[in-house]
Amino acid sequence: MGSQKKTVPFAGTKEQEAALLKMIAECKDEKGALMPILQKAQDIYGYLPREVQTIIAREMEVPLEKVYGVVTFYSQFSLYPKGRYKVSVCLGTACYVKGAGNIFDELQVLLGIEDGGCTEDGKFSLESCRCIGACGLAPVLMINDDVYGRLSINELSGILAKYE
Amino acid sequence: METVTIKINGVSVSAPKGSTILEAARVAHIDIPTLCFLKEINEIGACRICVVEVKGARSLVASCVYPVNEGMEIWTNTPKVIDSRKKTLQLILSNHNKRCLSCVRSGNCELQSLSKELGVDNESLYSGEMTHSKIDDSAAHMIRDNSKCILCRRCTAVCEQVQSVGVIGANERGFETHIASPFGMGLGETSCVSCGQCIAVCPTGALAEKDAVDEVLAALADPDKHVVVQTAPSVRAALGEGFGLPIGTNVEGKMVSALRRLGFAQVFDTDFAADLTIIEEANELLDRVSKGGTLPLITSCSPGWVKYCEHYFPDMIDNMSTCKSPQQMFGAMLKTYYAEKNHIDPKKIVSVSVMPCTAKKFEIGRDHQSAAGVPDVDIAMTTRELVRMVERTGINFLELPDEEFDNPLGESTGASVIFGVSGGVMEAALRTAVWKLTGENPDSPIEFTEVRGMQGIKEASYDVAGLTVNVAVASGLKNAHDLLTKIKNGEANYQFVEIMGCPGGCINGGGQPIVDSKTRNFVDYRALRAKALYDEDASKDLRKSHDNPNIKKLYEEYLGTPGGHKAHETLHTKYVKRKIQ
Incomplete structure (x- = not known):
C-alpha cells in the first residue's frame, strides 16, 4: 500500500498553507470541486502528502478517505515528492525482455524505496516509465536528463554513486 | 398512483411510473438477481448482474437503476441475458478467494447463491493472478478480508451515506482497487x-x-x-432468522433454553439492566432539568453512537448521559451485587453477553467499565455468533422447549423490552419520568406512540405536571448528525434526546442475522422485528421499569438511591474526546 513507502518528511511552509486555504475557500462551493482543488493543491506543494489531504478534507467537510480515494485513483496525483535526482526505469516491452524488471527490483533494494517513492533525504525518487524511444539501448534508465543504456545489475551502484 | 403498462417476458404488467425495471419485474413475480444494488443506499448500477434486454436499447441495461416507460418491452431471461450474467460472475469469481467450505458466510453468501443459480462452477476458469490483499484485524470488533471482497461498494455506501462516517472507500484503481481506509490505516486506527x-x-x-x-x-x-450470560432485548426478535424462522418471530423461550443447554451457570436478561438504566437515566434527566445541568440529555445505550459523538461531536460529550449502557450495567451488577450475594469471587466470573451489536465488542474494552476492578463484561458476542455456537454444539434449536430466564437478574418489564427499537428507550424513560414528576402511577396511558416507527428522526412534546418536555429520537448516524447540528445551531430546544447508532435501533444492529439484499430491497424487516418487541411489551403485566420488583430490591439491598454514591461508582461512566481520522 502506498502509504508504507519511504518518503521525505513533510516540510510545508506557512505561505503554502495560506495559499491552500485561500484556494479551497474560493473553490469549495462549486460542484465537483474536489478535482480542481487537488490539482491546485498539487501545484502549490508539488505533491499531495497526508498533511495536505487532511486540510482539504477538513475544509471541504468530507471524509479523508474520499480525498485519498480520488488521489490514488488518478496517476497524475502523487502522494510523494520527487527527489533531486529522478530515476526512471523503462519497463517498456523491449527493455522488459532485456531484464529491466530485474534492474528495477535491484534499484528498489539499493535505494530502499518502492515505485513512486522518494528517499528520506530527498535525494532520489524512483519510478517506472514506458518506452523512452531508446529500444536499441535496452534496458535503459534515466536519471534526470542522463540516459544509461545496455545496463547490467552490477553497474547500478556505480551509477548512483556519481550523484553527489 | 400513476402507472405505466409494460411487457415483461411477453406478459403485460402495470407498474408504478418511475419505478425501476427491477421493481416492476417483482410486481410480475420475476426476481432479477442483483449484487451491488441496495435500495436507497447503493444505486450505482455497477456490477452488471441485473442486466436485462430492453427493446430498442443498444445494449443490455442495468435493471436496478433503469426506469420503466409506457410501452416498454423487457426480457429478463434470454440466453443473451443469462450469458452476460454468467460472464460477469465468472470475472468476479476470477478475483475471489473461493475457500467457501467453512467461510463465515457459507450458506448465506449472495455470491455463492448466484453461482448456484447461474450454474457457474468451472474452477479452472478462475486460476489466474489475484489482487494481493492483507487481512485487517486492527479493529476490536471486526475483520476485513479483501480476498473475498467483490468491490460492490455496499459497505462504503452505508458507512458514508447512512452512518455519516466514511472511513472506508475504494483506493487505487484497476486491478489494484481495494476497499480500505486512507493511507494504509487499519480500521482500528480510524474514527x-x-x-x-x-x-x-x-x-x-x-x-x-x-x-x-x-x-x-x-x-x-x-x-x-x-x-454467566445476558441477552439483549433485540436478540430474541432476530435470532430465529438464523434457524430459518420468519422475520419477526420472538424466540425468547428457545433462546433461554439453548443457552442453558450450552452450559451457562445462569441465563439472565439484559432487560433487567435496561430497567435499571431507566431508573438512573430518568433520575439524571430530572436532576439536570431541576439543577440547570447540560441539556438536552442524550442517551448513551448505543456504543456506536457514543463513539460517534466522541469523534464527530466532541464538544457535546457532556450532553451524553453518564449512565453505562444496559450491557455494562448488567456486567457491573453481576460482578458486584450478584457476586457478593452468592459469595463468588468476581475474578472467577466470566461475564458473557449476546448482543445485536458489534460496537459492544469495543465497549467492553473502554475505560471506566470495571465496577468490581475487573471488566464488567468479558466477552460480547453477536446474535450471529450465538447462531453459530448453537449449530456447532448440535443443539436442535427449533425443537427446544420454551424456558424462562433465571432470577433475580432475569426479571424485566415491557419498558425494557422495547429498548431494542428506536424510540424505545425514550418511551421507557417517559413512562418512568411521568411517574416521578406526577407521583401517580396509573395503569394507563403508558404508550407514547409519537416516538415509535421507523422514521430516522422523530419529535414530540409532552406536558407533564405543568412541565413541557420536548423530546427527539434519531437512529442511524446520518440522522444523528443532522439532529445534533440542529441542536448545536440553536434551531431546536429539547430536554431529552434518544440516539441509536443503527437505523431503526438495535433490532437492525450490525450483529444481527444477515438479511440478504433480495429481502432488504423489498421487505421492511426492521418493522417486523420491532413488532415482535412491541407485542412482547403489550403482553407483559409489568410495563414500567420502576415497577420491576427486583430493581426495587436491588436499590434496597445494595445500591441505595438512584444517582447515589454506590450507583455512581458502579453504574456510571466517562467519555473522552476523540479525533476524526
Whole structure:
C-alpha cells in the first residue's frame, strides 16, 4: 500500500498553507470541486502528502478517505515528492525482455524505496516509465536528463554513486 | 398512483411510473438477481448482474437503476441475458478467494447463491493472478478480508451515506482497487464507530465480526469459571432468522433454553439492566432539568453512537448521559451485587453477553467499565455468533422447549423490552419520568406512540405536571448528525434526546442475522422485528421499569438511591474526546 513507502518528511511552509486555504475557500462551493482543488493543491506543494489531504478534507467537510480515494485513483496525483535526482526505469516491452524488471527490483533494494517513492533525504525518487524511444539501448534508465543504456545489475551502484 | 403498462417476458404488467425495471419485474413475480444494488443506499448500477434486454436499447441495461416507460418491452431471461450474467460472475469469481467450505458466510453468501443459480462452477476458469490483499484485524470488533471482497461498494455506501462516517472507500484503481481506509490505516486506527452496518450489508464473507465462539466454549468447559450470560432485548426478535424462522418471530423461550443447554451457570436478561438504566437515566434527566445541568440529555445505550459523538461531536460529550449502557450495567451488577450475594469471587466470573451489536465488542474494552476492578463484561458476542455456537454444539434449536430466564437478574418489564427499537428507550424513560414528576402511577396511558416507527428522526412534546418536555429520537448516524447540528445551531430546544447508532435501533444492529439484499430491497424487516418487541411489551403485566420488583430490591439491598454514591461508582461512566481520522 502506498502509504508504507519511504518518503521525505513533510516540510510545508506557512505561505503554502495560506495559499491552500485561500484556494479551497474560493473553490469549495462549486460542484465537483474536489478535482480542481487537488490539482491546485498539487501545484502549490508539488505533491499531495497526508498533511495536505487532511486540510482539504477538513475544509471541504468530507471524509479523508474520499480525498485519498480520488488521489490514488488518478496517476497524475502523487502522494510523494520527487527527489533531486529522478530515476526512471523503462519497463517498456523491449527493455522488459532485456531484464529491466530485474534492474528495477535491484534499484528498489539499493535505494530502499518502492515505485513512486522518494528517499528520506530527498535525494532520489524512483519510478517506472514506458518506452523512452531508446529500444536499441535496452534496458535503459534515466536519471534526470542522463540516459544509461545496455545496463547490467552490477553497474547500478556505480551509477548512483556519481550523484553527489 | 400513476402507472405505466409494460411487457415483461411477453406478459403485460402495470407498474408504478418511475419505478425501476427491477421493481416492476417483482410486481410480475420475476426476481432479477442483483449484487451491488441496495435500495436507497447503493444505486450505482455497477456490477452488471441485473442486466436485462430492453427493446430498442443498444445494449443490455442495468435493471436496478433503469426506469420503466409506457410501452416498454423487457426480457429478463434470454440466453443473451443469462450469458452476460454468467460472464460477469465468472470475472468476479476470477478475483475471489473461493475457500467457501467453512467461510463465515457459507450458506448465506449472495455470491455463492448466484453461482448456484447461474450454474457457474468451472474452477479452472478462475486460476489466474489475484489482487494481493492483507487481512485487517486492527479493529476490536471486526475483520476485513479483501480476498473475498467483490468491490460492490455496499459497505462504503452505508458507512458514508447512512452512518455519516466514511472511513472506508475504494483506493487505487484497476486491478489494484481495494476497499480500505486512507493511507494504509487499519480500521482500528480510524474514527470507525464499530457499528457493523458494513458487515450487515456485505454480500460475501469479506467482512465479519471477530468470532468469540471458541473462547466462550472454552470458558464453559473450564470448571474453575462461573460463566454467566445476558441477552439483549433485540436478540430474541432476530435470532430465529438464523434457524430459518420468519422475520419477526420472538424466540425468547428457545433462546433461554439453548443457552442453558450450552452450559451457562445462569441465563439472565439484559432487560433487567435496561430497567435499571431507566431508573438512573430518568433520575439524571430530572436532576439536570431541576439543577440547570447540560441539556438536552442524550442517551448513551448505543456504543456506536457514543463513539460517534466522541469523534464527530466532541464538544457535546457532556450532553451524553453518564449512565453505562444496559450491557455494562448488567456486567457491573453481576460482578458486584450478584457476586457478593452468592459469595463468588468476581475474578472467577466470566461475564458473557449476546448482543445485536458489534460496537459492544469495543465497549467492553473502554475505560471506566470495571465496577468490581475487573471488566464488567468479558466477552460480547453477536446474535450471529450465538447462531453459530448453537449449530456447532448440535443443539436442535427449533425443537427446544420454551424456558424462562433465571432470577433475580432475569426479571424485566415491557419498558425494557422495547429498548431494542428506536424510540424505545425514550418511551421507557417517559413512562418512568411521568411517574416521578406526577407521583401517580396509573395503569394507563403508558404508550407514547409519537416516538415509535421507523422514521430516522422523530419529535414530540409532552406536558407533564405543568412541565413541557420536548423530546427527539434519531437512529442511524446520518440522522444523528443532522439532529445534533440542529441542536448545536440553536434551531431546536429539547430536554431529552434518544440516539441509536443503527437505523431503526438495535433490532437492525450490525450483529444481527444477515438479511440478504433480495429481502432488504423489498421487505421492511426492521418493522417486523420491532413488532415482535412491541407485542412482547403489550403482553407483559409489568410495563414500567420502576415497577420491576427486583430493581426495587436491588436499590434496597445494595445500591441505595438512584444517582447515589454506590450507583455512581458502579453504574456510571466517562467519555473522552476523540479525533476524526
